[in-house]
Amino acid sequence: MAAKSIKELSPEESEQLITVLKKRFEKNRNRHIGIDWDNVQTKLESNTEKLWSLNEMEKTGGEPDVVGHDEKTNEYIFYDCSAESPKGRRSLCYDREALDSRKEFKPENSAIDLANEMGIEILTEAEYRELQQLGDFDTKTSSWVKTPSDIRKLGGAIFADFRYANVFIYHNGASSYYAVRGFRGSLRV
Structure with a gap:
């Protein structure tokens, strides 16, 4: 018998996650106009590793939903x-x-490393702006977004939030971290 892959959910976990995703899908129809849930579910059921990644998004509080x-x-x-x-x-x-450059008070991980471990991508600035068309997100927090290499080479990184009815893109040293800054991910299934 083959060993269970680390990146695979049990049948019960898969069923439970699909139920959560379906309820969220039905509750937020404005995020995916014209998309049929049955087609989404068929894709999910045939992509166990992607389902595992969605579960990681869910476990860490991301509340993943179909946006396109x-x-x-x-x-x-x-x-x-x-x-x-x-x-x-x-x-x-x-x-x-950035994590390796910190001499003291290192955070547990970095946004890019955790996204890679989860099998997801950090939202780009364009994707972040698309998300904000679907509702008001990050009104009290902020999220790292994929940083262009020319900015990163100079030691910086960019993050975004939503204040005063607008999306703001800011910069910070890539080694900085805050209790109110995380990251949002995307996944294609």
Whole structure:
């Protein structure tokens, strides 16, 4: 008998997660107009590793939901849709280089490393702005967003939030971390 993959949910866990995702899908129809849940569920059931990643998003407070469908690749796009930056993904510096550069008071992990471990991508600035078209997110917190390499080479990283009815993009040293800053992820299934 083959050993169970680390990145695979039990049948019970899969069923439980799909139930949670379906309820969220039905409750927030404005996020995925024209998308049929049965098609999403079929994709989820045939992609066990992606289902595992969605479970990681859920476990860390991301409340993932469908926000689109890529017609070219026939993939459904999930974003973290929690009102605030996911609680289980805060107090992280931006990436491994930033984490390694800290001499003291190192956070437990970096946003990029944790996203990689979870099998998801950090939202880009454009994706973050798309998310904000679906509701008001990060009104009290902020989220790291994928930082362009020219900014990162100079030691910086960018993050975003929503204040005064606008999306704001800011910069900070990549090694900084705050209790109210996490990251939001995306996953294609």
